[in-house]
Amino acid sequence: MSSETGKILTTDGIPLEESLKQAEKKNKIKAFLLVAPLLLFLIITYMIPIGDMFSRSIDDKMVTNMLPKTYKAMENWDGKELPPEEVFEAFYLDYKILVKNKTAGKLQTQLNYEKNGFKSVLKKLARKQKKFEEGNYKEQIMKVHKRWRNVEYWRAIKRRAPSYTYSKYLKGVDMYSNEDGKIVQVSEDRRIHRILWIRTVEVAFFVTLFCFLMAYPIAHLLATLPMKYSNLLMICVLLPFWTSLLVRTASWMILLQQQGIVNDFFVWTGLVADDNRPEMMYNKTGTYVAMTQILLPFMVLPLYSVMKTISPSLMRAGKSLGATPAVAFFKVYFPLTIPGIGAGCLLVFILAIGYYITPALVGGASGTLISNQIAYHMKSTLDWSFASAMGLMLLTGVLAIYWIYNKLVGVDNIKLG
């Protein structure tokens, strides 16, 4: 065959490759049409929102669009000393329009993010600018507030000139670029996000661990019990799965609160004194308990599906070859369940790291996670670009975990069901 360079022909003399393509074409089109709705759905509900999130998170056009003349005039300003007269004039003209349109508030907020105390300065200017005379705006503006003489404030305006910024991402890890353009950490008492990130990873890690420790024996039992019992047990495992998440979380609130059933039980058994009931809710304990219970099925199912395929004769073989039950378990059974462990842990960890409702309801202040912070910025501060940035950071983190996992275990070894 190797010496034959000519194409292989079909019986009718058409090149084989072409003939094959022709024959497959119809099937390919059919297959594509079948997946097309799903593809479209994914693009609309998944790809576009992520793209939108990304553009939102780096979008900084608002200030740029509000001060067009200023930024044009600032192009030649090196930022070392106070800007020249034309910058002042341009800023006055831009600001005047904003005040007239009643949109100056947005600018004040945005510039205040950049430089603390900018808001009051701008507010004062908004009041005074009505009486400004034509010409020599530099003098007039500087007269309104002495901070206008401080070059820092002008630099703050200039920093917002580009229409794209990564400052939201820096803010997400408690950093910012200071007046000199250097990236530094925010002062210690304001580092809230880093704590949240660490807590999120910590909670996700421990929830995964607890889920694993509890799910492994359950899954093993499920896989080895006779059918009639294992079906019943399977229903018990899946029952919470079919119950609304809110209902489950709410029931945990009833169970865990200080006057709740669990505490009553502890008091009744004399484990704790009545006046010293432990707080099990609105803190990390509540988050751990509720999340572990809710995510347990995600660990049980992949483990079960893997364990079901492990022949019981393997353990017997191990024992008959002289291994104690413990050795047989760790050398024979356990390694064979690793694909299930991998799938379960990955699933639970990824779900836990972005968990929202449960920590929001039972987490309290010390049990809230990064997703609650994202929701807070979406709903309360309306800083959508920051929420988007944090959402994307979370997504990147999840992808990174997936990548590391793939390097360590190999995605092919995952068995999801």
Add this chain to the structure above:
Amino acid sequence: MSKKADFVKFDKVDKSYDGKVLVVKDLNLDIEEGEFVTMLGPSGSGKTTCLMMLAGFETPTNGEIFLDNNPISNIPPHKRGIGMVFQNYALFPHMTVFENLAFPLKVRKMSQEDIEKKVDKALSMVSLGGFANRMPGQLSGGQQQRVAVARALVFDPAVVLMDEPLGALDKNLRESMQYEIKHIHESIGVTVVYVTHDQGEALTMSNRIAVFNDGKVQQLSSPDKLYEEPVNSFVAEFIGENNTFGGEVSEISNGTCKVKLEKGEIIANPISVKSVGEKTTVSIRPERALINPKDKMDNNQKGKIEEVIYHGDHTRVRLNLLGNSEFILKVPNSSQNLDIKLGNEINIGWNSHDARALDPK
């Protein structure tokens, strides 16, 4: 070294799973050291349960099992030192062939050097020398089976149990593996307890065969005796082919008896009948009945050919004989021109010694 006649001993062993049905009833079985004993029986006859009790995965409900005179009912499986080959091989899929074989040696804390030596030896015994680094999934069924056998033998166990090890192989491979296992047994002299439902396998490989039915050993004897001299109609029926006549003993005298059938009468060898009037089933092997016998035979009957089936080396002829329309004859395919044609009447003869009058079905 003299061989112990009761190296493995089942002593009045009963086994029940649910407290209602006895799966194994009053089992007494002595297995000699170095012997190859097969437990043969239909599925559900209790043979695998016996093997599992010996391996330690099931406990006898009553009675005791002795290994080299030591009671072993309370010894967990991993301390019994019994090798086992499982039906589906049970190779550890995440370990290489080498690691599979090294497993029993590692748990016995042998030195790396000894392990390598022993594994090499075991692999060459099953002629898989170059396969040490393969994964079980990369081997064919026959190779996996050989690895399983090697693994069960590598730690020099006193007894090796095999639970239908060849069940998953195709016919040709199964036959060659039968010889291979038999030769391994002969060369290392280990005691083997083998479970199968395939009588051909049992007859080929074993020193002795225990035929199980209904939780009981029906007969324990060498393959030839089992075939030639079955002690009851179950064994006669289960091992090999068999023609039967149901009837009643009408006359009994030293070494022969007359059995009255619905139509006619035959002379038979009384095995489990003692007195006149007993019901009996007479069993005759197909190859013991001849067409137009030259020698004088004490049974001579006429039968009508109802079916002729060509089998290559022999022809099977189904006759209607003395009211039994399922009477089978095996005629060797020699040049001898017998008048075997559908519908012909032919003369059939057999010796009364080969017609064994057994218990009624």
